[in-house]
Amino acid sequence: MKSKEGTVYKQSRKGRQGFSINDRAVADKNISDYLPKDLIRTNKARLPELSEFDVVRHYTRLSQQNFAIDTNFYPLGSCTMKYNPRINEETSSYDGFANTHPWQYQHTVQGNLKLMYELGESLKTITGMAGVTLQPAAGAHGEFTGLLCIRAFLENQGNPRKKVIIPDSAHGTNPSSAKLCGYDIVKIPTGPEGIMDVAAVAKVMDEDVAALMVTNPSTLGIFEKNIKEIADLVHDKGGFVYCDGANMNAVMGNVVVADLGVDCLHFNLHKTFTTPHGGGGPGSGPIVVSELLEPFLPKPVIKKTNEGRYVAEFDRPQSIGRVRAFFGNFGMLVRAYTYIRELGPEGIKQVSDMAVLNANYIRARLKDHYSLAFEAPSMHEVVFSDKSLKGTKVKTLDVAKRLLEFGMHAPTIYFPITVSGALMIEPTETENKETLDEFCETMIQIAKEAKESPEKLTEAPQNTFRSRLNEVKAVREPVLREQW
Numbered sequence: 001m002k003s004k005e006g007t008v009y010k011q012s013r014k015g016r017q018g019f020s021i022n023d024r025a026v027a028d029k030n031i032s033d034y035l036p037k038d039l040i041r042t043n044k045a046r047l048p049e050l051s052e053f054d055v056v057r058h059y060t061r062l063s064q065q066n067f068a069i070d071t072n073f074y075p076l077g078s079c080t081m082k083y084n085p086r087i088n089e090e091t092s093s094y095d096g097f098a099n100t101h102p103w104q105y106q107h108t109v110q111g112n113l114k115l116m117y118e119l120g121e122s123l124k125t126i127t128g129m130a131g132v133t134l135q136p137a138a139g140a141h142g143e144f145t146g147l148l149c150i151r152a153f154l155e156n157q158g159n160p161r162k163k164v165i166i167p168d169s170a171h172g173t174n175p176s177s178a179k180l181c182g183y184d185i186v187k188i189p190t191g192p193e194g195i196m197d198v199a200a201v202a203k204v205m206d207e208d209v210a211a212l213m214v215t216n217p218s219t220l221g222i223f224e225k226n227i228k229e230i231a232d233l234v235h236d237k238g239g240f241v242y243c244d245g246a247n248m249n250a251v252m253g254n255v256v257v258a259d260l261g262v263d264c265l266h267f268n269l270h271k272t273f274t275t276p277h278g279g280g281g282p283g284s285g286p287i288v289v290s291e292l293l294e295p296f297l298p299k300p301v302i303k304k305t306n307e308g309r310y311v312a313e314f315d316r317p318q319s320i321g322r323v324r325a326f327f328g329n330f331g332m333l334v335r336a337y338t339y340i341r342e343l344g345p346e347g348i349k350q351v352s353d354m355a356v357l358n359a360n361y362i363r364a365r366l367k368d369h370y371s372l373a374f375e376a377p378s379m380h381e382v383v384f385s386d387k388s389l390k391g392t393k394v395k396t397l398d399v400a401k402r403l404l405e406f407g408m409h410a411p412t413i414y415f416p417i418t419v420s421g422a423l424m425i426e427p428t429e430t431e432n433k434e435t436l437d438e439f440c441e442t443m444i445q446i447a448k449e450a451k452e453s454p455e456k457l458t459e460a461p462q463n464t465f466r467s468r469l470n471e472v473k474a475v476r477e478p479v480l481r482e483q484w
């Protein structure tokens with residue numbers, strides 16, 4: 001089904017109305033009598049005029065054009081688009097969670113404080129770390145918060161430093177966060193195996209480096225097996241190891257990151273712990289830290305008293321302060337807590353086992369049809385390069401566009417930027433074998449088409465709500481606001 005859905009402004013017709021209330025009591029009073037004169041608009045707001053039916057149909061149609069994890073396979077690498085269990089939605093809408101106010105007296109919200117305390121304890125257990133804050137609103141915000149704690153620790157020691165080391169395969173948020181914290185970025189290349197090279201770190205590690213940021217498994221889906229040695233190098237010079245935990249989905253329950261020498265790590269609850277994401281959030285990016293960094297965490301920190309009560313502790317003189325209003329995105333915390341409680345320790349481990357198994361199943365089925373970017377074993381995602389497409393008329397983008405015609409979301413493409421024409425696939429543990437098989441068979445068919453009938457790819461998609469877009473024009477001449 002194709003549709004050219006105009007915006008509500010385009011559909012507006014003068015005089016159309018959603019509904020009208022004929023209440024004399026209301027009509028007799030003029031609302032502007034109650035408002036300060038300087039706040040009253042003199043020119044009328046130009047709002048679209050539509051009937052209720054027009055509006056209902058418009059938004060229902062738009063919702064049907066949406067691609068969602070609830071409708072189809074969504075193997076977007078690095079994003080961990082796993083299923084969002086409905087029980088999370090139910091618990092987060094319980095009255096006591098959904099209808100409390102963050103300014104309520106603490107004795108009236110003991111359950112909410114307990115939930116945050118226990119969620120924090122679970123995240124500490126999963127990583128073996130000493131302290132936690134649930135405030136950051138997303139992974140990138142967690143990076144920023146963690147680096148601020150590191151900076152505060154170093155400044156408190158009278159030892160401010162200037163640099164942060166980041167491998168070239170890192171997510172773009174890593175250098176952005178470091179820059180926002182005032183650091184210069186030292187970029188190091190990943191070695192031929194797709195992981196950080198110990199010698200490359202040793203070469204740049206000095207006493208002006210505040211931290212090394214590492215993603216493990218890396219954004220190439222490969223376990224950084226030299227991490228302990230690298231962490232020792234960093235610690236020897238008084239630096240900290242920041243771990244981007246966006247890929248915890250591959251290791252939780254199997255690896256205790258504190259044992260790897262990590263001093264600080266963020267979670268993306270909206271990736272690993274099934275809180276919904278996409279379309280701008282809300283996300284949640286708690287961080288866990290080592291004992292050294294604990295005093296610097298944002299405040300308040302949720303504590304349990306000896307009497308078994310839960311308190312939000314504000315008296316923390318070394319705290320970096322607040323990074324988010326109130327307690328963070330509380331509804332996300334309820335969802336993640338529900339998920340953890342539902343799975344238990346065994347279930348948490350099984351999640352990463354299955355996520356890794358699923359990615360490797362896809363790897364095994366596709367490796368003769370697409371070129372593996374690296375020989376090293378895959379963790380929860382597998383990256384192919386465009387090498388096998390060389391000599392055909394198609395590019396990675398065309399493969400992605402063709403997939404849309406089969407009702408599947410495209411994998412991540414052209415990221416990580418260190419891989420030529422990257423195609424990065426992350427199935428997650430929540431997909432069954434039938435779905436994985438259907439995806440693999442489709443990918444194999446597309447590889448064949450690339451050679452035999454490339455126009456099927458270069459002109460795709462034809463049978464979606466929107467056919468092939470002019471992406472260059474979209475970037476150069478974005479229309480962000482409809483003129484009417």
Ligand SMILES: *Cc1c(COP(=O)(O)O)cnc(C)c1O
Nearest residue numbers: 078138139140171173244246268
């Ligand atoms: C998603 C992701 C981030 C950023 O997390 P947000 O929650 O989107 O801010 C950082 N690093 C990696 C590796 C990621 O996959």
